[in-house]
Amino acid sequence: MNILTDINRIESFFRRNSALHLYELGDLDEFFFPYTAWYALEEKGMISALALLYQGTELPVLLALEDAGSVSMPELLNELKDKLPKRFYCHLTSGCEKPLEERFALEPHGTHHKMTLTDKSMLDAVDVSNAVQLDARDKEEILEFYASAYSGNWFDVRMLETGQYFGIRHKGQLASIAGIHVYSPRYKVAALGNIATLPEFRGQGLGTIVTAALCLKLLKTVEIIGLNVKTDNADAIRFYQKLGFEITTEYNEFMAKERGNRPPP
Numbered sequence: 001m002n003i004l005t006d007i008n009r010i011e012s013f014f015r016r017n018s019a020l021h022l023y024e025l026g027d028l029d030e031f032f033f034p035y036t037a038w039y040a041l042e043e044k045g046m047i048s049a050l051a052l053l054y055q056g057t058e059l060p061v062l063l064a065l066e067d068a069g070s071v072s073m074p075e076l077l078n079e080l081k082d083k084l085p086k087r088f089y090c091h092l093t094s095g096c097e098k099p100l101e102e103r104f105a106l107e108p109h110g111t112h113h114k115m116t117l118t119d120k121s122m123l124d125a126v127d128v129s130n131a132v133q134l135d136a137r138d139k140e141e142i143l144e145f146y147a148s149a150y151s152g153n154w155f156d157v158r159m160l161e162t163g164q165y166f167g168i169r170h171k172g173q174l175a176s177i178a179g180i181h182v183y184s185p186r187y188k189v190a191a192l193g194n195i196a197t198l199p200e201f202r203g204q205g206l207g208t209i210v211t212a213a214l215c216l217k218l219l220k221t222v223e224i225i226g227l228n229v230k231t232d233n234a235d236a237i238r239f240y241q242k243l244g245f246e247i248t249t250e251y252n253e254f255m256a257k258e259r260g261n262r263p264p265p
Helices: 007-017 022-026 073-083 098-102 120-125 136-149 157-162 206-218 234-242
Strands: 002-004 036-043 046-054 061-064 087-092 104-117 132-134 165-170 173-184 189-197 224-230 245-258
Touching (some): 007 022, 022 046, 022 173, 036 073, 061 073, 087 104, 098 104, 104 234, 120 206, 136 157, 136 165, 136 173, 136 189, 157 165, 165 206, 189 206, 206 234, 224 234, 224 245, 234 245
Parallel strands (some): 061 087
Antiparallel strands (some): 002 036, 036 046, 046 061, 087 245, 104 224, 104 245, 132 165, 173 189
16 A cells, blocks of 8 residues: 555546546645545556545545445555544445444445536526625625534535635525535536525525526536435435436445554554
8 A cells, every 4th residue: 555645646547437536536636635645555556446535624534435346445445444543434435344344433324326417508497696606704604504504514614715605695694505515626626515505495496596506607617516415315316416417326424433442453
C-alpha cells in the first residue's frame, strides 16, 4: 500500500468511472485537496485500488468504492485498517466492509444509490425565477433552516463560499434549499447535497425549483452532476428522476468506531 500525492495519476484512475467516483474527483480540487489522503494498492506500477480519507469535516469520511468486477479494494482496506482514525464515516462497495470489521464496529447507515444527471433537457421545463442564490451572508439563516428541516445533515458552511446554494423564501423565511457537497469547476464535477424543504411547505414543488436552479447554474461550469440517495427513499428517487437523473450504481454507508478491548497490533 502506498500514499499517493500525484493528482494526475489519481484523476486518471477515477476517470474510468466518473459517476462512481464523483466525490473523489471533486476532492482533487484545491478547495478540498489539502484535507485528503489517498491510499493505493499497486501492481507492477498500476493502481488496482484507491481509497480516499477526507478529513475536512469534524468526522473523517472514508470513500472506498470499486468498479464492478474489481476485487482489490478488500485487500487495500486490510492493509489500511490499522492506519485509520478510531472513528469515521465510510462509503463502501458491498463486501468491502469485511476487512474493517476486525478493528471496527460498523453501524449500517443504509444502502444508497448513486444517481447522475443524464437528461439535462428536463431542467428547462422548471420555472426557477423565484429561486435566489445564497452565500455566506445567509449562514445563520441557513443553519436555523436546517435545524428545522434537515437535522443531522452534512452541511459544511465552507460550501457557501462556492456560490452553489439556492433557496426560496416565503414571506421572508427560507422555505427550501438545494446545495452541494462537492463542486469543482476544474474537474468539471459536482455532487448535490443538503436539499430540504420545511415541513409546512412540502408538496408545493419548491424542492424541484431550487434543485433545478442549482443544476442549471452548475452546468455552466461542470459536465457531470450526481448525488447519493438511500435506496429505500422512493419519493426522493422519483423526485430526482423527474429532473433527469438516473441510477448508476449503489454502495453502503457505515459509521465505524474502534472496538473496545482491542489487543495491540
